Amino acid sequence: MEHIVELVGRALLAFLIMMVIARLLGKQTIAQMTYHDFVAAITLGALTANLAFNVQMKIGHMITVLLTFTVIAYLLMILALKNRSLRKWISGQPTMIIQNGKILEGNMRKLKLSLDTLNQELRERNIYNIEEVQFAVLELNGEISILRKPEYLPVTRKDLKLKAGRQWFPIELIMDGKIIQDNLRQNNLTIEWLMSQVQKKGLTIAQVNYAVKSSNGQVYFDRYDDQMPNPIDKE
Known part of the structure; x- marks a missing residue:
């Protein structure tokens, strides 16, 4: 029983430590995953797993090692921000794989990137004809950015000289049936205004699952009761 309690305690401690480390290193570590982010994530994950399950290792020693690696990862991140030359070595740099419509086979080989993978990335961006691509760049996070040739770019309202309507950032008003008071206050919206919008739809707050000002x-408004007699259920 004591062994199980110790494992549960170590697992909780490992989880909390990783949450703190993730907050310290920032969102970019999760979103971008550059070279040093990848190494840091793998190393910290392995160390945390040992902290949770390897009862032969002292908790104090594991926490010391975890903190050391966290400091190293944090310092590398700061150095990458301050020094462009170091940033290229620490985080890597984008690589051109299509230039002026020509595939750069040499860069593809260096990146171990096959034509099948390139075609898949293009299809995921709704590009089925490679001749549409002017430039393609493999970014630091492994994503491929595409710039189409001018003749294949979508037409915009500016191209058609159409007047664009004013836009706002969407404001979530109700989520999970609860009014988001902070969003109302920050955007100078009142409860009375929200209630009037709800009543216009013939609803009550209790009937609303989600509401957003687009x-x-x-x-x-999204109701709890969707009034769909035969909803599709994919298993």
């Missing part, structure tokens, strides 16, 4: 200024 970028076009319209208010969207």
Whole structure:
């Protein structure tokens, strides 16, 4: 029983430590995953697993090692921000794989990137004809950024000289049936205004699962009762 309690305690401690480390290193470590981010994530994950399950190792020693690696990862991140030359070595740099419509086979070989993978990345961006691509760049996080040739770019309202309507950042008003008071206050919206919008739809707050003021200024409501007699259920 004591062994199980110790394992549970170590697992909770490992989880809390990783949460603190993730907050310290920031969102970019999760979103971008550059070279040093990847190494840091793998190393810290292995150390945390040992902290949780390897009862032969002292907790104090494991925490010391974890903190040491965290400091190293944090310092590398700061150095990458301060020094461009070091940033190239620590985080890597983007690599051109298509330039002026020509595939750069040499760069593809260096990156161990096959044509099948390149075609898959293009298809995921709704590009089925490689001749549409002017430039393609493999970014630091492993994603491929594409710039189409001018003749294949989508037409915009500016191209058509159409007047664009004003847009706002979407404001979530109700989530999980609860009014988000902070969002109302920050955007100078009142409870009375929200209630009037709900009543216009013939609803009550208790019936609303989610409500958001969209970028076009319209208010969207999702009810708890969707009134769908035969909803699709994919298993």
